[in-house]
Each structure stands twice: as C-alpha cells, then as structure tokens.
Amino acid sequence: MLGGSLSQTAEFDPAFTKRLVDAARPIAKRWFRFEVLGLDSFPADGGALIVANHSGGMLTPDVLLYAAAFYDRFGYDRPLYTLGHDGMFAGPVASLMTRLGVIRASTSNAVEALRSGGVVLVFPGGIYDAYRPTLAENVVDFNGRTGYVRTAVAAGVPIVPAVSIGGQESQLFLTRGTWLAKRLGLNRFRSDILPLTWGIPFGFSVIMPPNLPLPTKIVTEVTEPIDLAARFGAEPDVADVDAHVRAVMQAALDRLANERRFPVLG
Structure with missing residues (x-):
C-alpha cells in the first residue's frame, strides 16, 4: 500500500474519538452484546501490535468493539491506531479517519506509531478475511500476508493476537x-x-x-502478548512467527466456537 505522511499519528484527536466512541458504544452494545476478554494480560504501557481476524463483510464492527474496550481500560491518553486501506482516505473523510486514529496501512506508518508508544491494530487478512465464507467462518486466514511480522520486528514491540467470533454470522x-x-x-x-x-x-x-448486519453476539478474546525476541531470537524468521501467531489465534477461536451454543444468539 502507499505510505502516508508520518504526521498522521499526530492528527489523533482523543476528545473527538471519545465523543464518537461514547455515542456508538451503547448502540453496538445493545445490537452486538459484545464482550472483550483478556485485556488483563495486555501490556500496561508502550507500543504493541494487535493482530486480529476481520469479520462482517463491508460493515465490520471490529474496530469499534476493540476501541470501546481498549479505551475503557487504558483511557484516551494511550492512542489505539488502526491500519486502514488507502480507499478510506479519499476526499473529506481522510481527516475524520486520522482524527480517530486510523492511519494508512504501510510499514513505515505502523512502525512510527508503535515507536511513539501507541498501540496498533491490524487485520492482516483485510477484506479477504472479512468476506470468508460462512462454512469457514471460524478459520483464521490471512491469505499469506506476513507484513505484520516485519512491522513488529522493526518496531521492537510484542505481538498481541486477538480473535473475534460472531461477526461472520451477521x-x-x-x-x-x-x-x-x-x-x-x-x-x-x-x-x-x-x-x-x-x-x-x-x-x-x-x-x-x-x-x-443481524444482531449477532460478538465475543472477542485478546491473548497473551508474544515477545518475539524472547521466543524467536534476535532475528526472527517471518514464516515461523506467522505460523505461531496464526496457531495461537486458531486455538483461541476454536475455544470460542466450542463455547458458542447458538448462531447469532451466542
């Protein structure tokens, strides 16, 4: 993807983001009855790369649900940046996106945000993942994309795998x-x-x-941070890290699927 200006991170507007999240949270809570589990183990400070699956097609609620839970726990002084496709920065909506912490998806932008102490949320599978068939709704599939690993290595931050279930039932x-x-x-x-x-x-x-989207119950689990240097050495192999991250995510998604009693109802 095309790289954006590194100043995008400086455009984050905590007060504006809080107003939007506060307005949207009650609607999302009633409609999706969402739960976000596992934030107790999230790094208390510093940069971290959240790597998540993407669900729900065009109208994906993932970012709002992650943001509501994240800011409830850590406050708006700790920015949550989300990597977005170039198409999200067309015309007048570009300024709106950056004020909310959405930045162009490029390695340089992500590394800059992480090194500033921000948390970055990335969906490596993108729309390919968000439109996965219902018959494969509980399969983690990044379509071979591994750039997120290089981003975490370059920034020297942990990877925090996270998975959601329910969005693909919308x-x-x-x-x-x-x-x-x-x-x-x-x-x-x-x-x-x-x-x-x-x-x-x-x-x-x-x-x-x-x-x-149907009012499907969405449950998200944030798993333990992965210290890449401690687990894979000073020069981690990208394929090994990617395989491990996806395995952790698949195991967590399988657990959530086994606990889910009914489609949509949860």
Missing part, C-alpha cells in the same frame, strides 16, 4: 468470488475478491447494496 457469506474477480481483472483496482452474500433487507448482494 449475514450469509456464500463466496469470496476470487475466481470471478480474477476473470474480470479486478486486481487493477486492488481487489482480489467479488463476494456474494445474502442478508436483510436486500437479499443477495455483490458487495453492494450492503445488508443490515
């Missing part, structure tokens, strides 16, 4: 449509999927129009 995800996207040459527009979903109120949807 509608029926039928296919990512990777074969059709390839046939249509959508890679020209930096997209490798053309997903088909079914939901309410529009029924079948190919990205647009976006259906209203």
Whole structure:
C-alpha cells in the first residue's frame, strides 16, 4: 500500500474519538452484546501490535468493539491506531479517519506509531478475511500476508493476537468470488475478491447494496502478548512467527466456537 505522511499519528484527536466512541458504544452494545476478554494480560504501557481476524463483510464492527474496550481500560491518553486501506482516505473523510486514529496501512506508518508508544491494530487478512465464507467462518486466514511480522520486528514491540467470533454470522457469506474477480481483472483496482452474500433487507448482494448486519453476539478474546525476541531470537524468521501467531489465534477461536451454543444468539 502507499505510505502516508508520518504526521498522521499526530492528527489523533482523543476528545473527538471519545465523543464518537461514547455515542456508538451503547448502540453496538445493545445490537452486538459484545464482550472483550483478556485485556488483563495486555501490556500496561508502550507500543504493541494487535493482530486480529476481520469479520462482517463491508460493515465490520471490529474496530469499534476493540476501541470501546481498549479505551475503557487504558483511557484516551494511550492512542489505539488502526491500519486502514488507502480507499478510506479519499476526499473529506481522510481527516475524520486520522482524527480517530486510523492511519494508512504501510510499514513505515505502523512502525512510527508503535515507536511513539501507541498501540496498533491490524487485520492482516483485510477484506479477504472479512468476506470468508460462512462454512469457514471460524478459520483464521490471512491469505499469506506476513507484513505484520516485519512491522513488529522493526518496531521492537510484542505481538498481541486477538480473535473475534460472531461477526461472520451477521449475514450469509456464500463466496469470496476470487475466481470471478480474477476473470474480470479486478486486481487493477486492488481487489482480489467479488463476494456474494445474502442478508436483510436486500437479499443477495455483490458487495453492494450492503445488508443490515443481524444482531449477532460478538465475543472477542485478546491473548497473551508474544515477545518475539524472547521466543524467536534476535532475528526472527517471518514464516515461523506467522505460523505461531496464526496457531495461537486458531486455538483461541476454536475455544470460542466450542463455547458458542447458538448462531447469532451466542
């Protein structure tokens, strides 16, 4: 992705972010009945890279749920930055995004934010993960993307794996449509999927129009931080770290799936 200005981190507006989170939290709490577990083990200070799965298609609630729980625990003096696709910074919404702590997804931006003592939230699987089929809803799949490992190594910060369950039950995800996207040459527009979903109120949807997410209960688990140098040495192998992070996440997601009694209801 294209790198953005390093000053994006300085544009974070704690007061503005608090107002938005305070306004959205009650709605999200009633609709998704969300729970965030495991923050007791989160590093008390300093930079950390949260690596998470992404769920819910276009209308993903992940960031709001993480932010609400994070700021409740650590306050707004400790920024939570989220890496976002270039498309999120088009036109007048760009300023809104950076005030909320959303920064362009690039290694340089992420490292700068982490070295400043900020916490960075990244979804390596991106929309590929967010549109995973319902039949594979509890599978961690980053589509081979490992840049997050190099980011953590370069910044010298721990990786904190986190997983959520429930978001992929917000509608029926039928296919990512990777074969059709390839046939249509959508890679020209930096997209490798053309997903088909079914939901309410529009029924079948190919990205647009976006259906209203069902009121599915979402549970998030933040796992123990991984000290890369302590576990993998001074020069960690990217593939080894990636395999370990995904294994930790898959084990946590499997536990949440085993505890879940009913779809949507939780």
